[in-house]
Amino acid sequence: MDTIPILKIGRALLVTIQVDMHDELAARLQDDLTNRIVECQARGVLIDISALEIVDSFIGRMLANIASVSRLLDADTVVVGMRPEVAITLVELGLGLPGVKTALNAERGLALIGGVSRHRDMDDAVDG
């Protein structure tokens, strides 16, 4: 059975989804990821879906689940590389992925994980 590799970059974990997801694979990915977050004391998880042309409600829910689990373990989840047509489909399906951070590409996503606290301060400064 195939697995989805999880790469460690600094204190972030990178997952690239390139194959069709099914129940078992998704469950396994969640398991692996949870373990790796604890092992590596990861601050963030990057999920790259730039290779996916179709994202359905199943993958949408999986992403939301991963985000919730990571949040419990104090790691931010950033979904990166979503294609415009995928974004439109998700919005039309009513899946806005609340609670999941997003970025245009992996580079931006890494910066987001590294710079979360700084951004928060900035927003406070503006709103105050």
Added chain:
Amino acid sequence: MATGESRTDLARMMSENENTILRAWVVAFGSADTRISAQEIESQARQLLQALARAAASGNLSDIRRPEYGDVRDLLSAFSRSRAIQGFSPTETATFVLSLKQALFDHVRKHRTEDAAADTWTLSLLIDQLGLFTVETFQRTREELIARQREEIEELSTPVVKLWEGIVALPLIGALDSGRTQVVMQNLLEAIVQTGAEIAILDITGVPTVDTLVAQHLLKTVSAARLMGADCIISGIRPQIAQTIVQLGVQLDVVSKATLADAFALALVRTNRAVVHIRPNGKAATAPQPGGLPVAAG
């Protein structure tokens, strides 16, 4: 009903008396329009009459969808199209074809006494079909024209403007329906990919009314942009529209600013930039933005 023999007779009549019928036709049409010259009308009429005589020679005078009427249909299509584009009315266009009836009937009455009634009926049906075909083509041309113009307007009215490195703006103009929202969304998302923008400003100054549906469309666009990793700011909410939104009970959970300038200022702050005033002596004044951020122009 006319017999097969009399049908080919009719075809022969058309080709042998071409000039007489043509003159009668042009007189019956009697156009004094300046958009099209008498010579042009005559040459179009002649071509059509010749094609009709050729098609009628096959003996088929009842169904213009058959292949022998291909030339007639092509001529009528071209004629109808050019009239539609020149701005003629459907009546003016169809009258041209229908006035052939009068010319042909006169001729039949004078020269074919024995089965004039049957011939008149056959020709009447045939020319009615031609007339309908003309009007149909005319209408189709107008519809194509309208569709093309609508596309052009849609393209024109949804430009994505790059304001700064990483900041794009989308000045929305005109009513937002689901079709346009789709175009807007697509344009915006493509621009985000191309420019790598982190912040998109949706300016709705040019949107005449915001109801629940429009608000929903706006929110969809905002969430799609968010999925692509870009933050949206909505700007240009006029006082009237702000009141409508509140009265309708619409929850716009998006950062919104009154003017595009305010939104741009916020976008600059979020991307760690500031606009500063330059004093006459060439020295930059302290940054007026909150937090006193350093100057870092793109």
